[in-house]
Amino acid sequence: MTTIPAALAARLVTDPDVKATYAVDESVGAVPPGDFEVVRARDLADVVEVMRHAHETRTPVVPQGARSSLTGGSVALEGGIVLNVEALDVVSEVDPLEGLAVAGPGVINADLKAAVAEQGLFYPPDPASSAFCTIGGNVATNAGGLCCVKYGVTADYVRGLQVVLPGGEVIRTGHRTAKGVAGLDLTGLFVGSEGTLGVVTEVVAKVVPAPDPALTVLGTFDSLEDASAAIAALRRERHVPSLVELMDRASIAAVQALADYGYPGDCEAALIVQSDRPGHTAEDVALYADILEKAGATEVAVADDVQEADLLLAGRRALSPALEAKGPRFLEDVCVPVGRLTDLIRAGQAISARRGVEITMSGHAGDGNLHPSIFFDADDPASRENAEEAFGEMVATALEFGGTITGEHGVGSLKARWLAQELGERELERQRAVKALFDPHGIMNPGRVYWS
Template identity: 50%
Template sequence: MTSLPASATIDDPDVLAAYSTDRATFCPSGTPRALVRARSLDDVVQTLKWAYANNVPVVPQGARTGQSGGANALDGCVLLNLEKLDQILEIDVEEQIAVVQPGVINATLAAAVAEKGLYYPPDPGSKDISSLGGNVATNAGGMCCLKYGVTGDFVRALQVVLADGRVMRTGRRTAKGVAGYDLTHLFVGSEGTLGVVTEVTVALRPAVARPLAAVAFFDTTADACRAVADHLGAGFRPAALEFMDAATIEAVSKLRDLGFPPGTGAVLIAQSDAGTKAPEELAAFELSARKCAATEVVVSDDPAEADLLMQGRRLVGLSFEEYPASLVDDVCVPRRNLAALVDGIERIASENGVMIATCGHAGDGNMHPAVLFDHSQAEAAQKAFDEVMRLGLELGGTITGEHGVGLLKRDWLARELDEAALWSHHQIKQALDPRGIMNPGRVINSTGTGRGEVDQRSF
């Protein structure tokens, strides 16, 4: 009988404990029976064949930078970690594609293709530590989504190992192709519940100019949201348009002096990579900001200075780690409802007596409100977190724009989807994972209801 790959399998309790969670809080984790640190396609195939034959759950993992508990261990599971599959297999300059293994770090790929005059746009805030496999699993976005799109917009083909160990290739290298169902994008965003991605073919773009940036300061979040609508409504699409409220500024300032004016209620940071047209784009942003009561606007004409302006935004995730505990939300709403979302978040924070620091990708309506609290406030923090998700749905949005559902938001997915959509999810899951071994209890519930406990029969 097939066994787990001996050279890649670890059962040391201390090592297992270290690999049992991602970065999400308030998500339970169990005790795994083994960790497989795959170094080859054969390791993945052998692991899944063994798990399928023995009806053992498998939890695929990458760099474990996720925020939704999707990589957390289950009791008795096998953790299948792919971070050692970290080779860039090909960069095809003529076709403008790259073929990579799932353990390649996002920033590593971006740097490698830049040396060849190419550009890989998806840039999640965790780009320096998150893997391409994890980006694919959650369909990760980032600051440049507004102009360029999310991970799925760049995935052309995948190699996937199915639950029973069979290897499947989806998609194609060509720029166009509509033969058959779009299986590639079925797996993008599936969070390891349908199969394990072992190779990714991504589209690239020609290199762009080093971006310039501008930062606008506002007394109120409402004014900043109005500026977003005004600038985008005028037909501009900056490379990034980022938002930070006063609580976020306070959190980041504990790590680094940003030099922002005291009493700032909100900040917008716009970035343009339009080359010679960048000054024109940023001038238009300044016009919109001042029209919407910006107290000050700083426009950079130096790429190095622009990097410093964006650095404050990139420090947000790290700054939240300075607090005893945090719950990072990920709601996305239509841009017209952005002000209502931010106002509602402020109300939720006040009513629950917790601090919520809100930042995010204002240009596409994707906010990351983070409930920052100490452990005595755990119940109030969870209530506030749930109320933010409820508000996002009421405003016509979604419970997750890029972090994924995982375990943290699984029960909320049933509220976002209608009955037919939820049924379809379960039918797809059953077809590709009939024994329910692939990351069970994540995204959708194994019972078929979308709520409640995981069906223990899957274990």
């Protein structure tokens, strides 16, 4: 049975129903184990105590924030401790001169954005779950989102971390200064490590001057190839769009079924493109509209005030709940070279047709990061198995096209069995050896990412 030090008794979640909610995340098919404990840490000392105890007793630890993981990275493990850090939610510092902000891992992404915005600053990483996902989880999965085509991913905005290692040692990585090359920078190891090395307890984030509120242009296309040509042309623009999103017909239909967000129904693909360039958003979206038209868009709508622009983007942001509402699904997160995006979508359509499984296609087209949703009937095991096999085929296709099995959601549990295919067994062994340096007893999220 999972044991917890007496000092942490007051941090334990004891109500069975509440505890059950901490057992799972947003990943498909997550099932609570029989025996586990949930500790809701209130401060660094709580985290240290859990990590000391778990290391000594060889107890598995699952670091957890808002439980918005889509890959099973924060589901409770049998005999383990769920170490929830959502209460470490203070933005302790915002410094415009140094261009940094310091946040606890439990700070909601949107709250960090809001806190720095008060000082005219911007924290770019922008997962679709921005309103409820935490910075700690963003760091764990090197989260990206809609802004990455212009601004990059979470790793590009982490200057340094405070991390608690198994055994309870508290370390700092990286630096607070703008530059620094004294010793190895371990920061990049922890970003994207999905809770397999330690628990992040503080993030020193890089922030930049705030852009303008974005304006939006929406283009619809009868042909995927035309949409692809538009993406390629946009990638050549000196004024990089702050967002280049793609939705296929089924995705748009799902969104419009929720509410009228102003999207046309009849097209093979829609591109949503934004500019947030200070002082020049209207100029940019007019240019982007022209690019979409020249690439063969059948209809182009420019949202030239912020309200209308927000409505179009709200539609894109409603896509996750809209697809959620359609029923159970496997959610893909493959990323390929931008030049192979159309090939990937065509391959997805072929898989859908061959298997008779519904697949919607959408994602961060400017990055080559696609999020197909593969639907199944929860009451029909054969349907689920068929969808899961389609999921695997998408992964294999992405690898074949020079891509990766995960762009921003992480490997978690759902994709662990494909990691060796991407990295090779030898590289996997090397990475396990790196993990063992920090976590010699293998207590951190065991079985996840590295499979064994």
